[in-house]
Structure formats: structure tokens, C-alpha cells
Amino acid sequence: MESSLFLYNTLSRRKEKFEPLNPPFTGMYVCGPTVYGDPHLGHARPAITFDLVFRYLQKLGYKVRYVRNITDVGHLEHDLDEGEDKIAVKARLEQLEPMEVAQYYADRYFIFMEALNVKRPSIEPRASGHMIEQIEFVKKILASGFAYEVNGSVYFDIEKYNSKFNYGKLSGRVLEDLLANTRALEGQDEKRNPADFALWKKAQPGHIMRWPSPWSDGFPGWHLECSAMGTRYLGENFDIHGGGMDLLFPHHESELAQNQAALGHESVKYWMHNNMVTINGQKMGKSLGNFITLDEFFSGSHASLAQAYSPMTIRFFILQAHYRSTLDFSNEALQAAEKGLKRLFAAFEILEKMVARDAGAGMQDHGSRITAIRDACYEAMNDDFNSPVVIANLFEMVRIINSVNDKKESISADDLMAMKQTFRDFVFDILGLKNELSGDNSEYVKGLMELVLKIRQSSREKKDWGTSDQIRDALQKLEITVKDGKDGSSWEMGK
RNA sequence: GGUAUCGUGGCCGAGUGGUCAGGCAGAGGUCUGCAAAACCUCGUACAGCGGUUCGACUCCGCUCGAUACCUCCA
Numbered sequence: 282m283e284s285s286l287f288l289y290n291t292l293s294r295r296k297e298k299f300e301p302l303n304p305p306f307t308g309m310y311v312c313g314p315t316v317y318g319d320p321h322l323g324h325a326r327p328a329i330t331f332d333l334v335f336r337y338l339q340k341l342g343y344k345v346r347y348v349r350n351i352t353d354v355g356h357l358e359h360d361l362d363e364g365e366d367k368i369a370v371k372a373r374l375e376q377l378e379p380m381e382v383a384q385y386y387a388d389r390y391f392i393f394m395e396a397l398n399v400k401r402p403s404i405e406p407r408a409s410g411h412m413i414e415q416i417e418f419v420k421k422i423l424a425s426g427f428a429y430e431v432n433g434s435v436y437f438d439i440e441k442y443n444s445k446f447n448y449g450k451l452s453g454r455v456l457e458d459l460l461a462n463t464r465a466l467e468g469q470d471e472k473r474n475p476a477d478f479a480l481w482k483k484a485q486p487g488h489i490m491r492w493p494s495p496w497s498d499g500f501p502g503w504h505l506e507c508s509a510m511g512t513r514y515l516g517e518n519f520d521i522h523g524g525g526m527d528l529l530f531p532h533h534e535s536e537l538a539q540n541q542a543a544l545g546h547e548s549v550k551y552w553m554h555n556n557m558v559t560i561n562g563q564k565m566g567k568s569l570g571n572f573i574t575l576d577e578f579f580s581g582s583h584a585s586l587a588q589a590y591s592p593m594t595i596r597f598f599i600l601q602a603h604y605r606s607t608l609d610f611s612n613e614a615l616q617a618a619e620k621g622l623k624r625l626f627a628a629f630e631i632l633e634k635m636v637a638r639d640a641g642a643g644m645q646d647h648g649s650r651i652t653a654i655r656d657a658c659y660e661a662m663n664d665d666f667n668s669p670v671v672i673a674n675l676f677e678m679v680r681i682i683n684s685v686n687d688k689k690e691s692i693s694a695d696d697l698m699a700m701k702q703t704f705r706d707f708v709f710d711i712l713g714l715k716n717e718l719s720g721d722n723s724e725y726v727k728g729l730m731e732l733v734l735k736i737r738q739s740s741r742e743k744k745d746w747g748t749s750d751q752i753r754d755a756l757q758k759l760e761i762t763v764k765d766g767k768d769g770s771s772w773e774m775g776k
Numbered sequence: 777g778g779u780a781u782c783g784u785g786g787c788c789g790a791g792u793g794g795u796c797a798g799g800c801a802g803a804g805g806u807c808u809g810c811a812a813a814a815c816c817u818c819g820u821a822c823a824g825c826g827g828u829u830c831g832a833c834u835c836c837g838c839u840c841g842a843u844a845c846c847u848c849c850a
Contacts, residue, residue, distance in 0.1 A: 471848095609843095
């Protein structure tokens with residue numbers, strides 16, 4: 282459990298040593314999707330980022346309770362200004378029950394996250410299932426005097442809060458600036474201050490999603506569900522709260538304030554935020570026509586995609602950048618990732634079959650190098666989850682593997698075992714990559730391939746290059762690549 | 777306009793006050809019947825302008841540029 286993991290805390294704007302409140306237990310809350318549309322690239326990044334955190338904390342021996350919410354209530358469609366519920370709008374269009382829509386897209390989300398090999402969190406609570414907790418939370422804030430009720434709606438009193446605490450401490454905003462920048466919008470007359478946000482909103486007559494509350498039939502404010510569910514499942518104090526940088530303000534800022542107001546203290550020790558995704562240098566947005574869903578990525582069915590990209594290519598590509606950097610998607614960059622990933626797994630397959638070959642005197646000592654690489658990988662992960670440096674080190678190992686395979690270098694049994702262990706630990710367990718290359722590896726296929734390659738080998742020995750090349754080309758068409766090496770030929774699935 | 781993050785070689789992308797990231801692409805070589813794969817070698821990149829320093833891509837300032845967010849509600 283003694284680890285030297287450091288992570289960047291948005292609250293302090295520096296890397297801090299990770300020390301959970303109640304080791305070995307660790308609580309992590311991450312903002313999940315609003316389920317009113319098909320999952321897209323913007324969903325993949327936080328999911329994979331915090332999957333990496335989840336996996337690594339577990340690798341270090343922590344008992345992690347990972348909570349990721351599903352938002353299925355009370356959110357407005359962006360370009361509408363009538364205050365209609367996002368899900369309600371969609372439901373009317375499709376003639377479906379709002380919950381049916383939420384269920385459908387939640388399922389889609391799970392399917393695509395599984396394809397990306399993102400582990401399911403420990404708990405995936407839905408906002409609609411936690412109305413009581415949310416209402417109780419509002420009551421607490423009202424009781425502490427930091428909220429007020431007007432016409433059935435309840436608002437958070439930011440000015441009052443700010444007189445005692447600091448609204449803006451997380452995002453670095455100053456209340457005066459927020460007020461100075463205020464635009465005059467309609468329907469704000471209820472609020473004492475334009476910066477105040479809703480904790481509970483009275484539903485308009487045509488509003489489909491509504492729940493009874495002491496104040497009105499209505500729905501909870503957006504920031505509320507995370508405060509309520511985080512507290513419910515992780516307690517009043519927990520370790521990590523994550524999400525995309527776009528949620529920093531106002532969502533997380535307000536969530537922090539809600540907890541302070543309701544509980545008398547803040548709840549989160551470490552705030553983590555992943556950076557955003559851009560496409561060809563532009564932000565991803567529906568209006569820009571570069572809004573690409575995961576489905577389109579996997580099938581290649583989007584005008585700006587030159588080809589389909591497998592889930593692992595996407596995952597590997599995301600992990601090749603540090604989570605706090607912006608990440609730009611382009612065909613060129615994705616193709617580079619695809620090839621790199623293929624090389625990584627090709628080396629892994631060689632490694633799995635490799636046997637130790639002591640060369641006795643003059644043998645190159647890999648032991649220290651392999652240990653150094655393994656240490657460098659842990660060091661990188663301990664330095665705020667630096668997956669790109671882990672990957673760079675793994676490629677160092679790839680070179681050793683290939684050199685040994687080419688009989689240019691030898692390797693001891695101990696080193697071989699250490700290398701296999703490191704590869705498995707980091708590639709599979711921590712980075713969460715899967716080998717998509719191997720395809721059908723059944724004994725049946727292996728037997729057939731052995732036979733085919735034997736026939737080809739005998740024609741090669743007779744210098745019958747016609748037959749030999751015919752076999753190779755035919756196999757290539759089936760996406761089986763034949764590689765001729767010094768001790769015969771090997772094969773692999775994939776282009 | 778405000779806040780935040782950032783600007784690295786053909787592309788993507790780490791990192792650091794004074795040796796190296798790494799991947800992809802490209803060039804040359806080794807191997808090979810050919811090809812593929814693999815291995816070896818190669819690029820003197822750090823937005824611009826000043827300043828601090830013996831020395832800055834790395835620290836400070838300014839300029840330019842990029843991305844996200846900016847009270848209803850999400």
C-alpha cells in the first residue's frame with residue numbers, strides 16, 4: 282500500500298501525494314453521461330481516463346469504490362430556451378417514454394464502453410432513482426440558509442455563500458467578474474442574483490419529467506445529483522472526484538458549494554479533470570459537422586473518417602496522450618496509433634512464445650534494462666498517470682523482444698519472465714488494452730495454418746516461388762500475413 | 777472581455793535549467809528468392825520578442841495564436 286502516487290489536484294493546481302482518507306479504501310466519483318444521445322468521442326476520453334485511474338489504484342492494492350452517475354433527468358436541450366427537459370424533448374419527437382429513451386442510450390453507452398474495454402464502475406446510480414436524496418439535500422441547504430424558495434423553485438444564494446466561503450475557488454473564478462459579465466436573460470426575475478443557480482425547478486405544465494417535492498412538482502437542478510449521490514455512496518468525505526474540464530465550471534464549482542452549504546464542509550480531497558478532444562484542431566460540435574459518434578468510428582461511417590478505427594485503436598490513441606492535454610483526432614494520427622498498437626501486440630505474441638536462450642559468455646545482460654523499464658513504467662504512472670511515458674517504455678521492451686527474436690540478442694529465463702510480467706501488468710491490466718490482432722486462434726485454425734505453411738515451405742525449398750507466393754497472396758487476402766523468418770515462417774491475423 | 781489550459785521536428789505526442797522521450801511517416805543500411813516483418817543509423821524541434829542565469833525549449837514579462845468554460849438550463 283505504500284505507494285508514491287502523485288496526482289494533479291485541480292483545487293490546488295499542483296501535483297499532490299495521493300493519501301486516501303481511509304486506506305486501503307478509496308472512493309472515486311466521476312461524472313458520467315447524460316443519456317439523450319449516442320455516445321461519442323467526448324464520452325470516451327473521461328471514461329478511459331478514469332478507467333486508467335481505477336485500474337491503477339486497484340493495481341496498487343487499493344479497494345476502490347468507483348461511482349459514475351447516469352444523468353437521466355432535468356436537463357435542457359442546448360439550443361432551446363424554453364426550459365424544456367432534454368430528454369422530454371427527445372421523447373416527444375420519438376414518441377417514446379422519457380425513461381425509454383434514457384434506457385436506450387444508457388444501454389448504448391454501456392455497449393460502447395465495453396468495446397473500449399472500460400471496466401464497469403462499482404456503482405452506476407441514476408439521477409431519477411435518487412429523488413429523495415436530492416430533495417433531502419436541498420432541504421439541508423435551505424436549513425443552512427444558503428438557498429431560498431420562490432414560486433416553487435429553490436435557488437442557491439451565491440452572494441450569501443460567497444460572503445462566508447469562496448465561490449470560484451475550484452475554477453479560479455471571481456464572483457465579481459461573473460456578475461459583471463452577466464447577460465440579461467429572461468425568466469431570471471425569480472432569482473435574487475443572476476449568478477444563483479437552481480436547486481429545484483418547478484415544472485411548467487407541459488413538462489413530462491416531474492417529481493413531487495415540498496416546493497412544487499418539478500425536477501432537480503443539474504448540479505444536485507452529483508452532490509446527493511456522491512454523498513450517498515461515498516460518504517460526506519471521499520477521495521477523488523473526476524470529470525471533463527468542461528464540467529469544472531459551473532458544475533463542479535457549484536457542486537462543491539452545495540456540499541459546503543449542506544454539510545458544513547467540502548467533500549472532495551482530490552479533483553481531477555481530463556482535457557478535451559478536438560478533431561482536426563477544431564472543437565467537436567454538432568454545428569461544425571465533425572461530431573463523430575463511437576459507432577461511426579468503429580464502422581468508419583463518417584465523411585471525415587478515411588477508414589474504420591477499432592475500439593483498441595481509439596483507446597490506445599487516447600492513452601498515448603496525457604489526460605490533462607488536449608487531444609487532437611485526425612486520420613493521420615489515428616493511423617499512426619493503429620500501426621503502433623499493431624507492433625506492440627505483434628511483439629507480445631512473439632514474447633508469449635519465446636523461450637529463454639542463454640548465450641553463456643558474452644551474453645547481453647538484459648536484467649538491469651528490463652528492471653529499469655519496469656521501474657520507469659511505475660514511475661510514470663505514479664507521476665499523475667503518465668500513460669504516454671508508460672507506452673514509450675513499452676516500446677523499448679518491444680525492441681528487446683524483436684532483437685531476441687531475430688537472434689541478435691539472448692535472454693535469460695528470469696529476464697524473460699520479468700518481461701512477460703511487465704507486459705501483462707501494464708498492457709493488459711493497467712492500460713487495459715486487448716489484443717484485437719489474434720482473431721481466430723483456435724486449435725483448428727492453428728492446425729490448418731501449420732499445414733498450409735508446411736506445403737508452402739516445401740515449395741520454397743524446391744524454389745517454386747510461384748506456388749509459394751500464390752499461397753502467401755491468397756492468405757493475405759484473408760488478412761493473414763505470412764512472415765518469413767530464419768527458422769521458418771510465422772503468421773498473424775490482420776492486415 | 778473574464779477564467780483556465782496550452783503552443784515541441786512532416787504528423788501525433790512526452791519531458792527537462794546544462795545526455796535520450798516514444799509512435800507514425802521519410803532517407804540509408806542489414807536480413808531475405810522476392811515481399812513483408814524485424815533490427816541498425818539519420819532529423820540539431822521546442823510560436824515570436826525581451827529579461828533572469830555561466831547556461832533556457834524548460835524560470836519571469838509582453839505579444840501573437842489555439843482550445844474549453846463563462847449566471848436561465850444543461
